[in-house]
Amino acid sequence: MKVEPFAPDLRGTHHVVLGIQPGGDTLVGQEISISAGVRRGCCVLGRNTTARPNMASATAHAPASVSSSELRAALLRIANPDRVLTRSIERIAFAADASFYRLVPQAVVLAKGAEEIQALFRLSHERRIPLTFRAAGTSLSGQAITEGILVEVARFWRGVKVEDGGKKVRVQPGVIGGHVNQLLRPYGVKLGPDPASINACMMGGILSNNSSGMCCGVAQNAYHTLDSLKFVLPSGTMVDTADPKADEMFRAREPRLAQGILELKAEIFANPQLCERIRAKYRMKNTTGYSLNAFVDFERPIDIFQHALIGSEGTLAFLAEAVLNTVPDLPVKYTGLLLFPDLYAACAAIVPLRDAGAKALELMDRASLRSVEDQPGIPPSIKNLPLPAAGLLAEFQSANVSDRAQLENQASDAVQGLKLLEPAVFTHDPGEQALLWRIRQGTFPSVGAVRKSGTTVIIEDVAFPVERLADATIDLTKLFAKHGYDNGIIFGHAKDGNLHFVITQSFNDQAAIDQYARFLDDVVHLVVERYDGALKAEHGTGRNMAPFVEKEWGAQAYRIMKRLKELADPENLLNPGVIINPDPKSHLQNLKPTPSVEEEVDKCIECGYCEVKCPSHDLTTTPRQRIVLRREMARLRSERGNAVLLTELESGYSYAGLDTCAVDGLCATACPVGIDTGQLTKRLRRLGHSAGAQKMARRIAGNFGAVEHAIHFGLRMGHAVQSVFGADAMAGITRVMRLIGGKGIPQWTADMPRSAKRRPATERAGARAVYFPSCIARVMGTLPNEPADISAMEAFVTVASRAGVPVFIPEDVEGNCCGVPFSSKGYDEGHDLAVNRTIERFWEWSEGGRLPVMVDTSPCTYGLVNCRAALSPENQKKFDVLKILDGVAFVHDDVLPKLTIHRKAESVALHPVCSVVKMNLSAKLEKIAQACSDTVVVPMSAGCCGFAGDRGFLFPELTESATRREAAELQAAVHDGYFSSSRTCEIGMTRATGHVYRSFLFLLEQATRQ
Ligand SMILES: Cc1cc2nc3c(=O)[nH]c(=O)nc-3n(C[C@H](O)[C@H](O)[C@H](O)COP(=O)(O)OP(=O)(O)OC[C@H]3O[C@@H](n4cnc5c(N)ncnc54)[C@H](O)[C@@H]3O)c2cc1C
Ligand code: SF4
């Protein structure tokens, strides 16, 4: 697959993306094969049949019985074995989307190419097994799960191409919406649909759910910004609607469907009331049922059908590719949080603000505001608001900085006459704006985070006529009180009358399920009968509202929807039970049990935001899947169900959940409730260690100097053996050692670094900082093909001295460690000993905190700046005084400004390691690189390399899988240098790309040489 930079002529930092064949018309999804050897352990097939009322039992369309071995054999005729997942652990990992429903698929296929989709449709019909597509699985209404075959259309469907100078964008279903926007940014445009989940969800889901968000309203949703679509029908017919002959072909190949569509259109137009009702309902946001507006808005069957596919939740056809019209990106923002005495006053402000041009108007009831009032940075006045108060977050936007004054005028005119609790304050400051948005975006997770263990968080999504929004909000609040939802909150996109309400709910017993059923009946009554609103404004009907589609739309419209489904999918095998479901209680079936598991992950709402960040995503499991599996194991244990399955999950989890977790914690950076699944992994690893092993680790930590010598020796010996007998000999020796001693022994590879040179001599007198080279920097030297003139330590000392900020390396630095090698493996005692000793040394070396301590390896810095809890009370006091800095921060803030750049590279590539991301240092690393190079490339898929100190040595397949995409992107061009800030990650990236990655300090040293 070829990769092209999206803006090769841009100077400065830019990001590249997996692209398409340059100049070609056809998109090519990235071809990635899943590492064989991952799937291990015995294969205990068969469905999870532990009985439980209403839980994960039958769908509306029960799958036909076909044995699991038959099914697997049939699927293997379609896809390679590494893309057909039938082990229980794999199927259960895919049993959840972000909704509160759960279905275990019989198989998961990681599909590749439209031909495979056609073959899967054939199989589904031959064996009568339902089929459901899944992109990122962030759906909230239960539409991305199945008991049949789950077809994942994410990892091999990531093609994206900007067309027509940015006016259009061509996307495949597996590309993340946020990535598309990153690509579009240089053109000053973005996607119309703007769901809050845009950095996790994918185009297949955005189109199929007709997702929208804070600004897009109705006008900029996928339906209205669709240009053309390539789709595959359950019959196997594939159509590209961009083809001028598409309608002709559609009518010829699918006469029944095309004719049926025209008949439905005629039926609608024969009833002017229905026609008008459809028009009226789509002036508001509405994703209940199929997009009936397609019949009113278009004439030709192909145009009607392609628009009906938007929002069809994967029940009518497979969407293989879409071209969307982009909308202007408006980067200049003017934002304010307006506080009102009550909801009526807030809602009365919506129309004047909207008419004045506000692009976002987010309503928050008092409970929403209360849910975030204790979060850092939230204005204290929020705490003292009166009980009925409400907030409106208003944002005015423009494309040009020159419009700032105009935005100010618009805002100040609009707030005149509003009934406010405090004078309106708007801001242009991005930091203050981010804080205001944090208030709004924090509401949903804050409820999730404080809910009782064992309960689910439910977010509903309704729309009301804007002019009746205040009454509707108050009525909803009354329903909370009536049904005992004390912590319910209401917020939403007020500009479009779209409200979300969040409640927490247990589904652990029948009484709780009944409570939810009664509540939902009342909600349906309220929304439909009292307000004639929409039961789903943007999240899709799914299983959740399927029983109520007819109630909202009426008998005739519902019949038309059913007929559309029959025409496209006559066998009802494509995502059955979603949108159209004859069972009036289907919304109460297959409810997701949420047993309490481990404290670290109990708050998980299974939203899937973390998945994209996880280095083991394509290899074994994601953070969400790890949690889903832990919950399933907990459930099986507590219910004493299926012991065989439990044993299989436990044994499979050891590799899929534990060994291949890099404990980098990147998942926490995306998690709305702040879960770092790596913390759980560490604890589980810790629990797996005997007291003897902990003691041994402690002993090692106490003699770390000896360990350093041993590693020096091992690397020297390894290279000596390799130079005489070849790389294969050393690899063979370690392979045998691993067979005997287990996977704890690192696998030797030809790219092992050499033993590091001795550290350079430095002067304590006059030093402006203590330089603490990490143990990795102290022992690991150059990689094969890496220049060996100076070491990274020498580079640091040299640039610091050139800048007139000399640093000194303490003479007794050896034997001191950041503790990360111990904590990452769950050796707490070793970790605690290591960090306590190192902090004591820092105290001495820094003369009681007078000098800052600078660490050259970012993961080690991160470990040290976060070690406080492991310190003795005395060392905590020292820690609080110490200033521990990462090399990136120190160089950016104190060294770079005092240096003269003498030569610049043309282009360099950066790999910001996880700890740099977590410490918010990526921008500083980029700035350093920009000072030294005309062009700086940070691949868009740069993420955790999975090396994680030693995982890359112990489980090389993790690094191989984690780096595949980033490496593919980097093939687009050759750069003058490849840089990072952690030696082990550099080894991983060197392995992945074939280019030697080095410390950024070398780049700076070269650029500042006279
Ligand atoms: C915390 C949170 C916040 C959210 N905020 C919003 C929001 O602001 N606005 C909003 O609209 N939604 C929101 N959502 C819901 C969800 O993220 C969106 O609907 C999203 O677009 C779903 O995309 P996905 O990639 O996860 O799709 P999935 O969940 O994987 O799939 C969605 C549907 O599309 C179908 N599908 C997927 N790919 C294809 C294909 N190629 N062909 C045919 N069918 C396909 C699936 O079968 C399924 O029915 C939120 C979800 C969460 C968890
Ligand atoms: S710590 Fe890293 S590897 Fe582990 S679950 Fe989180 S993102 Fe995945």
Ligand code: SF4
């Ligand atoms: S860990 Fe966090 S981001 Fe991941 S699924 Fe759970 S709540 Fe969502």
